[in-house]
Amino acid sequence: MSRRRRDVRRPAGPPRRRTGRRHPSGRVPRPAGRRAEPQARRPENLEGTVVFRVPFPESLDALKGMTPIVVKQPYRIDYVHSFGQDSPFFAGLANGRLLGTRCRRCDYTYATPRLACMFCGGETDWVELPKVGRVHTFTTCYFGSEEFLPECPFSLILVEFEGVNTLFLARLIGVDPDRIRIGMEVRARFVRNAKFKPTDVYFVPGRVPS
């Protein structure tokens, strides 16, 4: 029908170039009433479709009584995480070395590294920690964060080291949960293939480092 209308309005001849005010995008606005192109559709496929028929009441008044619709929404992220000034710690683990930091001003020594002293604000320097320590406290986790559930049960300890002021959180492996005692001696072991996690080091009972 529109085609006929066009023929009636325009005289015969080559198609006229439309001139006049142009839309900022460069596209020429269509006159009102023009139908959309047949290809103007969102993709029609089964991707993301999980339910084909959804109950819907006759009357809009019944809508507020509708059972809530609950859907699954997956989400995942890859971070680009820099260990920054703490990087040497992780490099140390990969090389079988356990490093802490010591304040050059007040000598306070950190088993878990930090590059600024919490007491005097001074800069700290990297130092080697002993590989043998004692259990300061412990627990055995029978449940955990979702990521760690497959590893349960596992034992956590805070390790204290001679001549070091603060503690270090680590896994204790090779001891029955009932036999862990505060004060027991533990020694560090390192994984062969580093994963750049603090669990590249872990502790086992006994004194002689392996």
Add this chain to the structure above:
Amino acid sequence: MALKGMRPVYVISGGVSKFTKARSDRTFQPIVKEAFDQALEDVGLDFGRANELIDGTVGSYFSDHFMRQLKAATMVQDYLGLCPKPSHRVEGGGATGGLGFQEGWKSVASGLMDVCLVFGWETMSHVETWKGNEFIALASDVSFDYPVGGFYSGYYAMMVVRHMHEFGTTVEQLAHVSVKNHTNALHNPYAQKRLRLTIRDVRAAPMVAYPLTRHDICVMSDGAACVLLASEEGLVAIERATGRTLPRVSVTGVGRGTDAMRMADRPHGDVILLPHEKASDYKGLKYPGVHSFRAGRMACKQAYQMAGITSPSRELSFVELHDAYTSSEIQTYEDMGLCRYGEGGPFAASGKTFMPGIDYGLKLKGQGTIPVNPSGGLIACGHPVGATGLMQAVFALWQLQGTIPERFGDPALQVKGARRGAIHSHAGTGTYVTVSILERQD
């Protein structure tokens, strides 16, 4: 002792949604509106008048992760119909609600606002329980603690193991806290978990992280709470608008504290003393170590000083504290100076923190000298993180108004003659702690 230049702030009304494991019937905004509507209805304000009187708001929620919705507090402001009023979102782990309450207090005390609404919520049911634990664990050092398999129940378990080593605290003493709070909750219709438990039930429950069992640990929840705060002028304006005379409950002390994120970094030094303590009380004690919360002690020291409290166990009518773990309640008795450091265990079993007149199924020496968590606390009410600090404020308000019997439909949890209460909100392993003192003035 008022702070220089700060005006008195009154707690006018509050509302709490029913805390529950999952509220799939509503998104977060209408859940907060339920608490808001209750706070208004309670004081007799319709929305139109409230909208004229409210100068601004504080929104409190903990984790964007739970809803995958950033900047959600602005959506609540919008849904409540309070745009374009000023607002401010507060986040501080488990102390989010307590921090929000204090930010609301600051807004009014400073003269910036006459009436401030503080709202808080958390909807934690959008993820499965162990993923929820994982999100909460991300509030610990993600480079050094979280990857070791840290999760909060594990951290608290390590703290109580050391507490047991230092002071001889027992698992049965922890269980007393669980029995107390669960039994109290039987009389609180707002509580999520209402269970009659014995010491044996608590110890026989599945072990989560030694020595804490399921019944030593609070549960995740969907819930919201609101508090309306006002200056003297604001209170008078509300009374005029509603034609009512309101009880005068004011905030007479606020305090906050912090501590190192990693428990490994906590110093081993000297106790921060409260006025009724002496250094010789704690000879040889390395503090806070991993057994005590320096942040809690700091927050109390400030709040008590401001409120003029020198002997908290005698000068407080009740305490609503952050008992995400039974062990944390025991540690907090000590931080708050209700008993000495080291005596928390025996104090928990003594009966002093239980409600008078309730049968707990336990042989208790003295009952109810300083009720702690008469509401049932987080352990039984649930812990929708951004709401709990405000829930405590609402329950404390109702205690001081003497209206618990009508609101709970049960008089058992009303602390008789309540004049002054403390609310305590706590984050991480004591990385943020807030303490506020509420007092009846009339």
